[in-house]
Amino acid sequence: MLSAESLALIDKEIAKYPAEQRQSAVMSALRIAQVEKGWLSNELMDFVAHYLGMQPIAVYEVATFYNMYNTKPVGKHKICVCTNLPCKLMGADEIADRLKKKLGVEFGETTEDKQFTLVEGECMGACGDAPLLLVNNHRMESFLNEEKVNALLEELKNK
Amino acid sequence: MILQGGPVIFNTMHLPEPWKLSTYESTGGYSALKKILAEKTPAENIIAEVKTSALRGRGGAGFPTGLKWSFMPRQFPGDKYIVCNSDEGEPGTFKDRDIMRYNPHALIEGMIIAGYTLGAKAGYNYIHGEIFDIYEGMEHAVEEARAAGYLGDNILGSGFSFNLYNHHGYGAYICGEETALLESIEGKKGQPRFKPPFPASFGLYGKPTTINNTETLASIPYIMREGGQKFLELGKPNNGGTKLFSVSGHVEKPGNFEIPLGTPFSELLKMAGGIKGGRKLKAVIPGGSSAPVLPAEIMMDCTMDFDSIAKAGSMLGSGAVIVMDETVCMVRALERLSYFYFEESCGQCTPCREGTGWMYRVVHRIEHGQGRPEDLELLDRVAANIAGRTICALGDAAAMPVQGMLKHYRHEFEHHIEHKKCLVQSGAV
Amino acid sequence: MALNIEIDGQQIEVEPGTTVMDAAHKLGIYIPHFCYHKKLSIAANCRMCLVQVEKAPKPLPACATPVSDGMKVMTRSDYAMQAQKGVMEFLLINHPLDCPICDQGGECQLQDLAVGYGGSRSVYAEPKRVVMEKNLGPLVSTDMTRCIHCTRCVRFGQEIAGVMEMGQAFRGEHAEIMPFIDKTIDSELSGNIIDLCPVGALTSKPFRYAARSWELSRRKGVSPHDSLGSNLQIQVKNGKVMRVLPLENEDVNECWLSDRDRFSYEGLNSEDRLTKPMIRKDGAWVEADWQEVLSLVASKLREIQVKHGADQIGALAAPAQTTEEYYLLQKLMRGLGSGNIDHRLRQSDFRLDDKAHGAFWLGMPVAALNTLDRFLIVGSTLRKDHPLLALRLRQAVRHGAGMNLINPVVDDYLCKVANKSVVSPEGMVAALAGLVRALAESKGEAVPAMVVNANVTPEIKSIAESMSGGENKGIFLGNLAQHHPRYAEMHTLAQEAARLCGAALGVLGDAGNALGAVAAGAIPGRGAMGAQAVTGMNAAQMIASPRKAYILMGAEPEFDCHDPVAALAAMKQAEFVVALSPFKHGALDYADVLLPVAPFTETSGTYINAEGRLQSFNGAVKPLGETRPAWKVLRVLGNLLNLSGFDQDSSEAVRAEALGQDAQERMQRFMNNRVEPIHVSAAVPEEMERARLERIGEVPIYQTDAIVRRASSLQRTADAAPPVARASGMLLEKLGIQGGGMAIIRQGQGSIVIRVDRDDCLPANCVRLPGAHAVTASLGPLFGELTMERA
């Protein structure tokens, strides 16, 4: 179900916790699984559950509780824009509108070519760099303006 | 974004590559730890030193750290844990990220000293999900410390062993609440626990646990190096030390500023370059989005410390200062904040699960011209029915912005309801 | 140190650790609540129980607030009421106002409390939340929009059922209580979440829309499906059982019921019900009246008695008939001069019959199971055979008890198993012998002669070590052991092991009223309470040497006997078979007379559970159609046969005659697990022998008895899926069979083609293949040799 590399990464996370607490690695395991597969299918969550000795529903609880897991398929690039107040004060809405217009989707939607999914995010703990967004959970783009957004989309399109 | 260095936390900032172990060591980093281990300093002495420093928790509640440490049953046989709360997700707060980015070893040293003091063999640092690059940086820093012999078995030949691990969140503000954070480390959804029992007796994996904020722990090396008295004197009585203030919103130079507690707000505003575009200051949320808003005139009279802000009717919280100029519509601002608490409620307890959505929807209606005359009273009542009745303080955190806004800006809400449009012309927000 | 507190002006002294809720309960003060449940962990999430506590800065949840000395609590002050009303308002804003169509209507905690605490009208003007339904399987129906997120159902799974099948997914207002996507709830205890749910989110699927709660009258009953005798609240409308709920009894079933106890009532209303006496005339079944049939039965029995001798008549009774019925049946048989009576239809080893000193029982009170430190289970599919005893043992393990197993199968026990020795059925005797030897050696006692050569495997050694420690200990023989062809030896060895380690010896008991049957004398050679009686044949002998006539009481030999093939053959060859049964069944093929007798809900009587507790009950409903209580039928039959002593006018009179006035005390004295040791052959089977394949034949949970087999919703659960064979990968490989592939299995004269699944927990030479099922009915006994090859 998962590559040897992913499993090795998961094992590394499991080693951080006491031996009888494998479940502690579930957040990392789901992240690693998602990085490899793009999203968390039922089978994948079931696999993680078995791997960590958890009930599948307990894994599902975790996967649906935290915002950054995709329990539905998403586009190749998931763009998450923070629109919380500090970012909003710095023009996050304009950035969001620009993205919506350029991609032709609303928040929560995926472009027809499955390249982009646009979502609304909550505070990312980086308000001093506003406005900002996250690409596929792990890459933050800060101090956004129109040019930066255009350039980012160009770059991602060609990836 | 600008960073203003200071003696306690950002003490490596003036050097190239401030995050490196060698840089940190060059400014006296890890000397406190070495001294403690070499002298086998008794835990009571360390706790006494922290008490002297008047260090108060930097995570929001401002609880005296020395006192908190004294609650830990240090003699309890078996595992104990120290947990660092780096799940900074309170809108407006972005200081812990910079601590981990620019001076990770101050935190690591602080955690090792805490572990030594509290009898913990292991520590976990819980890092906010959206700043994944910081998690990777911390992983690297921990490796560096381990390689240098500061972490692991028999540290520096002292017989003391301590391990430190990073655990990342993945998008849930509530995990900043300390017991939700523990649940999250245990591999569950982050729903807060009812207290009592408190983490000091029943914490991570049911073991005694002390939880502190990143900044709190990163302040420890300075206190142990320079002495609690010196730290205290940096600030003012009962508000010891310098503190990081994250200034965001309508200022010219948003960023983190390490300044003494008790610095006048006006000075902080000046450091941040003043109000953007030379406009007029309207209001400030002085301690992260949960803190009640304060109008400009009140704020300009405040000094930045726990007591002064509390006296003004708000709270210093995590030290996140959200600055709003005259173009801001308070109804819209509140709508966005209410949406945040509605989205981030963990869903466990009734008042918060049901009430946050209710408040958001009412504010949303008002903002969209569908407000009713009775809505403000309703908001007062719903907020009052949430506050103080929930398992964790998220309920209060959701109620306070509503209460604060209605206290100081009721007329804007009334205007919206009556005229179905905004009082503030050409609002940025 | 006791703490003094005051609640609503009343003083009370309580132990430290008591919560305000508990203390209030002791004072008889009701504090409204939803999430709190005395058997579950504290969640404190509903906030309904907020009360005022003097000096506290905010209202505190009574359920989670520990009492401190001198505390002053106000549960109904304005301050408290305001908090409670605030919570109630929140609970109602997203709750549909569909009480008129809700099955919980009339018994809904939310509805009840809303009357007292709700506002008169809702000021919530926003759209209400709607939540998708979930398919939890055939037993539990959902209306998740009504859910108030008390998480009782979730905690029940984690803490009581032992498996987390439900969870709370998503968060905040989007939170949903659900199982993992597309999964159903398969726990054998799932129905309890219906009771736990304080609103109408989880309701009974079989009961859905069948009646409103206030139309139902409530009768007490006792469940016949396992040896626990769960107390039932039988709910009745228009003479029909509509629903069964637990009747709380802390010493027996606490507040729980197994799904089998809860949903078996559907079997009572099944189409198979026999409602008129029937006679076979010229090969065809015709209805007849009672008078006519009973005369016919009487004259037929006389005729056979006269012609062939009384011992050509045999009586086989199902093990869950009432004690009164057993008593009259044995009296009738013995009156006719036959000692052939038995209820132990699935037992195959009767060598202890003249070695026992009383009735086999649990060896301790049911409630003592929770307090065990160490225990050993020998031969049991524990969770499925004894769902609620398993629950108690699980609680013991949660509290640190060590669980040990000697078993041919390994199922998921949903708790930590300290040590296990997994051996073939044949190997179980050797394993127990090894245990006795290990225990004797560790104690420094002389090793009993019968086990000097026994082999002590590492697993057995660990079990011996575990059982040597601890204070409260038990060794329990389960159903697989009781049905085992060498049960007598296992009992003997278990007795010795128990003595050596200071454990109680217990027999879990394979049926609802096995103890009642023994107490009433429905076994060969012994009358009521062990009185001497004419000897006769046991169940196996009556089948091995077929009789000319059989009386079947409740029994369906083709499912209920150890060897269904032989049993059926015996029935078919008989000259005369009379079946007393609530159902039409296989007897249609071989019987001559069918007599509709009342199931447990339609008659009065007494069950005696595994701990020896006498539980008498009255009929909950009138017998269906022309059905009669069996005790009355037997009484009339006795009279028609001119036997004396058949004029009891009530079941109470029968009971008094059978068990005496001080029945409970007598029962206490009568129960005894001690046996005179019998010869044990502890030799490990030879290599050659081990090449033989052994069958492990358990009785599936929903095949135990005639009522359960007809309970339609239970029959749609995962546990009721048609049996498959299971064998280890090693064996499958040797036989060239793919896991999941088809195989031909032969046992005795019979053969079936069946799917074989791989189960590497099984001993190498075993095939796990359940009995008591139509699929396997053409095979031989539950245990013994079989062959398997690729189909």
Ligand SMILES: Cc1cc2nc3c(=O)[nH]c(=O)nc-3n(C[C@H](O)[C@H](O)[C@H](O)COP(=O)(O)O)c2cc1C
């Ligand atoms: C909803 C909520 C969110 C919180 N978020 C944070 C956070 O992001 N970081 C933090 O340090 N403390 C946060 N706290 C406070 C913690 O619960 C806890 O008080 C703190 O970590 C203790 O550390 P300190 O004593 O060093 O301040 C939050 C509390 C609540 C109720």
Ligand code: SF4
């Ligand atoms: S107040 Fe909100 S976030 Fe805190 S426990 Fe209750 S529902 Fe969860």
Ligand code: FES
């Ligand atoms: S019963 Fe106390 S909070 Fe639910």
